[in-house]
Amino acid sequence: MIPNQWYIILESNEVKKGKPVGFTRMGEKIVAWRDKQGNLSIMSDLCPHRGVALSAGKLKGDCIQCPFHGFEYDTSGNCTLVPANGRSAEPPKALHVKTYPTREAHGFIYLWWGEPQKEYAPLPWFESIGANMVYSTIQDHWKCHYSRAIENQLDVIHLPFVHYNTIGRGNRTLVNGPVAKEENKGKRDHLLNLWVYNELDNGQKSKRPLEMPDPNRRPSLQFHFPNLWQNWIADTVRALIAFVPIDDENTMMYIRYYHTICAPILRQLTGWTGSLANLVIERQDRRVVITQRPTRSDLDIGEILIPGDHPIVVYRKRRRELIEEAEST
Numbered sequence: 001m002i003p004n005q006w007y008i009i010l011e012s013n014e015v016k017k018g019k020p021v022g023f024t025r026m027g028e029k030i031v032a033w034r035d036k037q038g039n040l041s042i043m044s045d046l047c048p049h050r051g052v053a054l055s056a057g058k059l060k061g062d063c064i065q066c067p068f069h070g071f072e073y074d075t076s077g078n079c080t081l082v083p084a085n086g087r088s089a090e091p092p093k094a095l096h097v098k099t100y101p102t103r104e105a106h107g108f109i110y111l112w113w114g115e116p117q118k119e120y121a122p123l124p125w126f127e128s129i130g131a132n133m134v135y136s137t138i139q140d141h142w143k144c145h146y147s148r149a150i151e152n153q154l155d156v157i158h159l160p161f162v163h164y165n166t167i168g169r170g171n172r173t174l175v176n177g178p179v180a181k182e183e184n185k186g187k188r189d190h191l192l193n194l195w196v197y198n199e200l201d202n203g204q205k206s207k208r209p210l211e212m213p214d215p216n217r218r219p220s221l222q223f224h225f226p227n228l229w230q231n232w233i234a235d236t237v238r239a240l241i242a243f244v245p246i247d248d249e250n251t252m253m254y255i256r257y258y259h260t261i262c263a264p265i266l267r268q269l270t271g272w273t274g275s276l277a278n279l280v281i282e283r284q285d286r287r288v289v290i291t292q293r294p295t296r297s298d299l300d301i302g303e304i305l306i307p308g309d310h311p312i313v314v315y316r317k318r319r320r321e322l323i324e325e326a327e328s329t
């Protein structure tokens with residue numbers, strides 16, 4: 001994990017009012033719940049009294065109640081009641097549940113993974129997704145580290161093989177570039193933009209990334225650290241993926257299909273069709289990616305890379321930089 005980042009971890013509608021829900025995210029058991037006003041709280045799913053999962057408990061007013069001995073905790077994790085000590089007794093301060101800073105936007109729940117900050121960075125998002133666009137989401141579980149799932153979406157040389165009968169049809173095995181450019185480097189809205197120039201191999205030489213002219217069109221793919229990606233299919237059509245880390249060996253893919261068709265039945269139909277196409281394509285990817293070893297990517301993991309792997313290298317370098325940056329503060 002890259003520390004000190006906002007990670008998309010859930011969709012807002014996965015946490016309803018009136019019922020706590022347990023999840024595993026970033027290798028930790030967490031419980032998500034809402035108070036009566038709908039304010040979201042995400043905390044460690046572990047009662048500090050005797051280690052029971054709070055997600056098995058229930059909500060009492062604006063507190064979560066542990067199912068074992070009825071201790072209650074508020075949204076900031078402080079214990080407000082120890083029934084066995086009596087209502088008039090002040091609960092011990094040590095009874096505190098770890099909470100995580102959270103935000104909600106674009107139908108996603110973001111969690112801050114790292115040190116608490118005086119001022120938090122803006123949430124990762126693609127501003128090019130217009131307010132007029134609607135989406136439908138599917139979730140798919142991949143048994144791999146989230147970095148491998150991300151790299152797969154930056155990998156353009158797999159297209160004619162993994163997707164030979166879908167998006168990689170046409171046998172364009174020769175890869176020029178690809179061009180990978182970082183935008184706003186060093187800033188919070190840092191983007192990795194990618195342009196694809198695959199073509200049929202007629203015996204010509206492939207061009208290396210540095211031999212490619214400056215692209216004069218919008219990128220085909222964009223990645224936003226730490227876990228958000230979009231395929232810019234058209235100005236009004238996008239595939240978006242949030243690569244949600246469950247733990248070191250499991251990732252939940254939140255795959256959205258964005259479009260602008262809003263008429264009631266057509267909207268659903270378009271959403272289903274787009275999502276189905278996304279599912280077929282990403283299942284082709286999943287079959288291969290979950291076999292990669294080592295399961296987690298990094299610089300210097302012994303892979304023999306070629307010029308077409310350029311975007312993977314850019315991703316790995318920036319990822320390492322962000323980790324080192326966070327560790328040195």
Ligand code: FES
Pocket residue numbers: 047048049050051052066067068069070071
């Ligand atoms: S274990 Fe939670 S109240 Fe005792």
Ligand SMILES: [Fe+2]
Pocket residue numbers: 152158159162163281285
């Ligand atoms: Fe793919």
